[in-house]
Amino acid sequence: xxxxxxxxxxxxxxxxxxxxxxxxxxxxxxxxxxxxxxxxxxxxxxxxxxxxxxxxxxxxxxxxxxxxxxxxxxxxxxxxxxxxxxxxxxxxxxxxxxxxxxxxxxxxxxxxxxxxxxxxxxxxxxxxxxxxxxxxxxxxxxx
Numbered sequence: 751x752x753x754x755x756x757x758x759x760x761x762x763x764x765x766x767x768x769x770x771x772x773x774x775x776x777x778x779x780x781x782x783x784x785x786x787x788x789x790x791x792x793x794x795x796x797x798x799x800x801x802x803x804x805x806x807x808x809x810x811x812x813x814x815x816x817x818x819x820x821x822x823x824x825x826x827x828x829x830x831x832x833x834x835x836x837x838x839x840x841x842x843x844x845x846x847x848x849x850x851x852x853x854x855x856x857x858x859x860x861x862x863x864x865x866x867x868x869x870x871x872x873x874x875x876x877x878x879x880x881x882x883x884x885x886x887x888x889x890x891x892x893x
Contacts, residue, residue: 754877757811759785759798760861761824764817766790767861767869771815774870780877783811799827803834806855813855815873820860828856835893840864842875849879853890 756775760768765787775782785801787793795818802814814836816824821838828836836856837848840863848854857876859869 753779753781754813755781755783755811756813756815756877757783757785757802757805758815758817759787759802760817761787761795761798761819762790762792763795763819764824764861767866768815768817770866771817771869771873775815775873775877778874795823796827799824800831802856803828803831807831807833813877814857816856816858817861818858819862821858821863822860824858825856828858835890839872839876840868842871845872845875846879849876849881851889853881853887 758768758772772782772784786798799816802816805811806814816828818824825836825838828834834856835852835854836858837854838858839845839848840859857873859872
């Protein structure tokens with residue numbers, strides 16, 4: 751089975767947590783590429799959300815992770831793109847349902863909302879849950 755390819759990015763608010771999650775995903779065996787930002791200097795989150803979305807749309811990566819202060823700005827930006835179904839998640843149940851029922855392909859969360867331990871549990875749940883298809887596929891097609 752081919753390894754899942756994950757694009758990850760953040761703004762300044764999510765910079766530190768992004769580094770932790772990047773390393774965590776690498777250590778779990780995923781192929782991961784960091785699309786910035788590369789410091790805690792103030793920056794504009796839409797720039798980094800767009801980079802990840804383009805990589806997924808173009809087929810270079812399977813899924814994405816976007817981190818900012820709340821996860822909300824990243825989610826709003828990502829959902830402007832066709833083929834992207836981004837969810838802002840702060841619990842594992844929502845992460846599971848986002849994959850199983852909504853076939854979400856971009857996970858966003860806030861570094862000011864979730865700590866490292868919960869963030870790890872969320873990404874594990876998100877990337878280990880498969881889409882259930884069936885009745886859910888019809889709804890995805892309607893989007």
